[in-house]
Amino acid sequence: MTAFRLSGKTGTFGILGNPIRHTLSPQMHLAAFEALGLDNVYLPFAVKPAQLKKAMEAIIPLGMRGLNITIPHKESVLPFLDEISLSAKRIGAVNTIEVSAGRLIGHNTDGKGFVKSLLEAGLDPSEMSVLMLGAGGAAKGVAIALLDAGVSEMTLQVRRQEKGAELAKRLYAMSPQVRLSVSTFSPKTTPASTTGRPILLINTTPLGMKADDPLPFLPSHIQANWVVADLIYNPYETPLLIAAKEIGAKTVPGLGMLLHQGVLAFEIWTKQKPPVEAMKKALFQALTDLQ
Numbered sequence: 001m002t003a004f005r006l007s008g009k010t011g012t013f014g015i016l017g018n019p020i021r022h023t024l025s026p027q028m029h030l031a032a033f034e035a036l037g038l039d040n041v042y043l044p045f046a047v048k049p050a051q052l053k054k055a056m057e058a059i060i061p062l063g064m065r066g067l068n069i070t071i072p073h074k075e076s077v078l079p080f081l082d083e084i085s086l087s088a089k090r091i092g093a094v095n096t097i098e099v100s101a102g103r104l105i106g107h108n109t110d111g112k113g114f115v116k117s118l119l120e121a122g123l124d125p126s127e128m129s130v131l132m133l134g135a136g137g138a139a140k141g142v143a144i145a146l147l148d149a150g151v152s153e154m155t156l157q158v159r160r161q162e163k164g165a166e167l168a169k170r171l172y173a174m175s176p177q178v179r180l181s182v183s184t185f186s187p188k189t190t191p192a193s194t195t196g197r198p199i200l201l202i203n204t205t206p207l208g209m210k211a212d213d214p215l216p217f218l219p220s221h222i223q224a225n226w227v228v229a230d231l232i233y234n235p236y237e238t239p240l241l242i243a244a245k246e247i248g249a250k251t252v253p254g255l256g257m258l259l260h261q262g263v264l265a266f267e268i269w270t271k272q273k274p275p276v277e278a279m280k281k282a283l284f285q286a287l288t289d290l291q
């Protein structure tokens with residue numbers, strides 16, 4: 001545990017969510033502030049939906065310098081912002097708030113963080129055909145960032161057809177040249193790329209967080225030339241990733257997305273080059289401490 005010397009000059013950052021006990025963001029950002037010698041703290045705030053308005057109205061009076069927003073407030077926070085970045089507007093959700101000249105500016109770094117985690121692993125998503133499991137909040141941000149990164153073929157596999165169709169419609173409106181299809185979860189569906197590109201399978205469902213969850217995808221369909229990514233970061237390696245690895249596929253755990261959304265938020269707040277290695281080390285330590 002890092003020891004902090006607080007003073008009247010200490011800047012306050014934090015994360016709003018409910019529940020918030022599971023968050024690893026304080027450890028990551030505190031390590032970053034420490035690595036750069038910045039006099040800042042980062043605190044978790046458990047804010048119930050009914051209290052969100054009051055919490056948002058307190059940011060400026062309390063002199064807070066920046067915030068992360070997590071479940072369940074990423075969308076409901078929008079009306080309390082003075083400005084919303086173009087990318088957050090397209091996603092319709094915010095995970096980072098910049099405080100600038102007494103104004104609250106909303107950003108979304110989740111999807112870009114995911115793409116950064118692929119690039120860091122030496123993978124170029126524009127060369128792959130995406131098969132995305134789930135169409136919830138995180139899937140939306142990730143899908144938009146993938147289109148921005150040049151992905152031209154994407155299948156959404158969902159349990160509710162209408163939810164997938166809604167996201168597909170939104171993606172198509174942004175990127176009419178993309179080949180999009182929606183299918184419902186079925187163990188019998190064998191995914192295929194019509195362009196012959198290797199498949200990038202992304203689990204955006206929560207299946208894999210609990211030990212007794214079923215697998216979100218049949219491992220027997222996974223091939224050795226696939227890349228399998230999971231947004232879940234606890235456990236670090238989900239049963240899906242373990243199964244994919246055994247088949248010989250390359251795997252990308254969700255901790256990389258968590259790291260890089262934080263790296264991008266840190267850059268927005270401090271305008272400084274984030275100490276990525278210190279942040280990564282702190283995240284691994286925080287995850288180990290949770291076990």
Ligand code: NAP
Pocket residue numbers: 071110133134135136137138139158159160163185204205206207209231232233254255257258259261
């Ligand atoms: P969400 O908005 O609730 O979306 C979850 C999606 O998964 C929905 O499409 C939902 O389908 C589907 N789903 C849920 N249970 C399912 C099941 N049993 N079978 C099939 N589909 C199921 O949640 P979210 O905010 O997108 O988060 C999803 C996951 O991403 C969570 O595990 C979260 O921890 C992780 N995440 C990670 C990061 C990171 O930085 N690594 C960031 C954000 C989120 P319906 O629409 O039919 O309900």
